[in-house]
Amino acid sequence: MIKVIHPGFFTTIQDMGRFGYREKGVPVCGCMDNYSASIANSLLDNSEMDAVMEITMTGPKLEFHTSSFFSVTGAEMSPSLNGIPINSYEAHKANEGDILSFGKLINGFRSYLAVKGGFLTEMKLKSRSFYKPITDQNRIKEYMEIPIEGCSEYSPIISHIKPESWHKEYELDVYKGPEYEILTGDQLKLLSTNKFTIAKENNRMAYQLEELIGVQSHSMLTSATLPGTVQLTPNGKLIILMRDGQTTGGYPRVLQLASRSIALLAQKKFGDKISFQLLPH
Amino acid sequence: MSSHSISVRPFGEHAILIEWPNEVSEAILYDIIDFVESFKLDFQDSQDWELVPAYNSVTLINRSTKIDFSKTRYQLLECYKKRKDSGPPQRYLWRLPVCYDLEFGIDLEEVAATLDCSIKDIIEAHTKHIYTVYGIGFLPGFMYLGGLPKDLETPRKSVPRLMVIKGSVGLAGKQTGIYPQDSPGGWNIIGNCPITIFNANLENPCFVSVGDQIQFYAINRAEYDLHKIETEIGIYNLDKIKIDD
Numbered sequence: 001m002i003k004v005i006h007p008g009f010f011t012t013i014q015d016m017g018r019f020g021y022r023e024k025g026v027p028v029c030g031c032m033d034n035y036s037a038s039i040a041n042s043l044l045d046n047s048e049m050d051a052v053m054e055i056t057m058t059g060p061k062l063e064f065h066t067s068s069f070f071s072v073t074g075a076e077m078s079p080s081l082n083g084i085p086i087n088s089y090e091a092h093k094a095n096e097g098d099i100l101s102f103g104k105l106i107n108g109f110r111s112y113l114a115v116k117g118g119f120l121t122e123m124k125l126k127s128r129s130f131y132k133p134i135t136d137q138n139r140i141k142e143y144m145e146i147p148i149e150g151c152s153e154y155s156p157i158i159s160h161i162k163p164e165s166w167h168k169e170y171e172l173d174v175y176k177g178p179e180y181e182i183l184t185g186d187q188l189k190l191l192s193t194n195k196f197t198i199a200k201e202n203n204r205m206a207y208q209l210e211e212l213i214g215v216q217s218h219s220m221l222t223s224a225t226l227p228g229t230v231q232l233t234p235n236g237k238l239i240i241l242m243r244d245g246q247t248t249g250g251y252p253r254v255l256q257l258a259s260r261s262i263a264l265l266a267q268k269k270f271g272d273k274i275s276f277q278l279l280p281h
Numbered sequence: 282m283s284s285h286s287i288s289v290r291p292f293g294e295h296a297i298l299i300e301w302p303n304e305v306s307e308a309i310l311y312d313i314i315d316f317v318e319s320f321k322l323d324f325q326d327s328q329d330w331e332l333v334p335a336y337n338s339v340t341l342i343n344r345s346t347k348i349d350f351s352k353t354r355y356q357l358l359e360c361y362k363k364r365k366d367s368g369p370p371q372r373y374l375w376r377l378p379v380c381y382d383l384e385f386g387i388d389l390e391e392v393a394a395t396l397d398c399s400i401k402d403i404i405e406a407h408t409k410h411i412y413t414v415y416g417i418g419f420l421p422g423f424m425y426l427g428g429l430p431k432d433l434e435t436p437r438k439s440v441p442r443l444m445v446i447k448g449s450v451g452l453a454g455k456q457t458g459i460y461p462q463d464s465p466g467g468w469n470i471i472g473n474c475p476i477t478i479f480n481a482n483l484e485n486p487c488f489v490s491v492g493d494q495i496q497f498y499a500i501n502r503a504e505y506d507l508h509k510i511e512t513e514i515g516i517y518n519l520d521k522i523k524i525d526d
Contacts, residue, residue, distance in 0.1 A: 019331060021421075022333050022342070023331065023333055023334065023417060024417055024421060024479070024487040025417040025420060025422055025423050025479075026421045027421075124482075125486060133462050135481075175291070175293055175294070177292070178290065178292060178298050221336035221337055222336055223335050223337075223338045223340065224292075224298070224335060224418075226292065226295075247417075247418045248333070248335050248416055248418025249418075249419075256293035257293070259295065281291045281350065
């Protein structure tokens with residue numbers, strides 16, 4: 001078990017998501033940056049489906065009540081074990097009583113902590129991903145006890161991976177969305193040449209962009225939306241749906257992010273800049 | 282049976298959007314449901330796909346692999362041709378109780394004033410009609426219900442509430458529906474349904490499927506309390522009727 005001494009800004013348990021319930025309106029959920037989460041699991045020889053801890057902006061302080069192995073990937077948040085700095089992208093051993101904490105956010109926005117065997121919080125609708133009210137919790141809280149298997153002997157196959165700097169990129173690869181054709185010449189020009197700023201309204205459901213690209217009055221019937229769907233509101237605001245985003249919507253879906261770009265966007269925070277690069281289908 | 286002209290287009294790397302003509306019609310919705318059924322039987326890897334039907338479209342999402350679009354498009358069109366071979370899926374009419382007491386129907390008086398009718402007229406009209414489930418989305422278990430009579434159309438509230446309680450039955454524009462959980466919302470609240478529409482502890486968390494029908498019936502406060510307890514301890518018997526095509 002791992003005990004939460006301090007939960008950090010917004011920390012959740014996530015896996016690869018809740019597949020098979022979208023027809024009942026359940027968002028897919030899962031790791032915002034699934035790419036970094038997979039690396040954290042692979043460093044421990046875990047299954048890709050094992051649940052990890054998603055840490056946003058400011059890290060938690062955690063106490064191991066059983067020995068285990070762990071790794072941290074994604075955003076660089078200056079992790080330390082018992083006060084001694086440790087490297088991200090590396091498998092580490094934690095003994096009973098060890099304290100894992102995080103410091104300054106150096107780059108990115110979301111870190112992933114994996115433990116050997118994964119976090120064993122409740123499985124609801126075939127996933128451990130936090131999403132209220134499917135799961136009882138929407139984030140970890142102080143004093144919470146998070147079940148893990150515990151592991152005292154393990155020789156990592158890959159002991160560390162060179163941290164990638166890809167999340168410093170700002171260009172998002174996009175495809176045409178279903179309602180791409182409603183965009184005017186001016187809007188297309190803005191989308192292809194402008195840099196856009198991440199608004200303060202950014203979370204696991206959606207990222208809003210600050211710059212408006214001009215009004216639209218297209219009326220459409222409600223239809224499915226996906227993580228990475230870029231919606232255009234009537235007043236010209238761009239909203240990029242993320243993992244906890246609603247499964248259907250009535251705003252035109254003008255662009256669709258490539259999978260890798262959803263993970264990249266998950267590492268952006270308020271004030272960061274992004275741009276779009278259109279890919280052919 | 283008429284065949285519609287459908288468009289099949291890629292929607293990112295992992296999804297395909299199939300669209301029928303842009304209108305709200307039961308014929309189109311049932312054609313989509315038949316297609317979904319045919320897909321589930323016909324596609325070998327149908328377990329790897331999620332299908333989200335809504336109004337005039339269905340979106341197919343692949344769990345893992347990037348889609349080979351031109352190959353899949355062909356298979357989907359074949360699947361559409363065969364959609365009637367499997368026979369239509371079973372659909373149900375669900376009769377759901379609603380307590381329209383003012384305690385729950387907090388906007389009833391205002392709606393009656395807007396529509397220039399009595400509260401009794403609203404309840405009568407709302408319970409008389411049968412609604413079709415055109416989609417489930419926005420919140421887990423939130424049904425998009427079509428078929429609201431014209432005389433119940435009322436604009437949504439100019440300022441949305443930060444909190445609408447679970448079970449609230451609302452009116453907004455051409456729509457009526459139930460809030461499956463506590464949520465912010467801008468609909469006019471006319472009553473409350475004591476039955477849990479969405480339960481994450483069940484393997485099928487929501488008994489309603491797209492294509493089903495809903496009819497409301499009025500209950501008093503005592504019946505409301507009884508059904509509330511029954512649904513919470515899991516002994517409420519849902520009132521459902523098979524729909525014969």
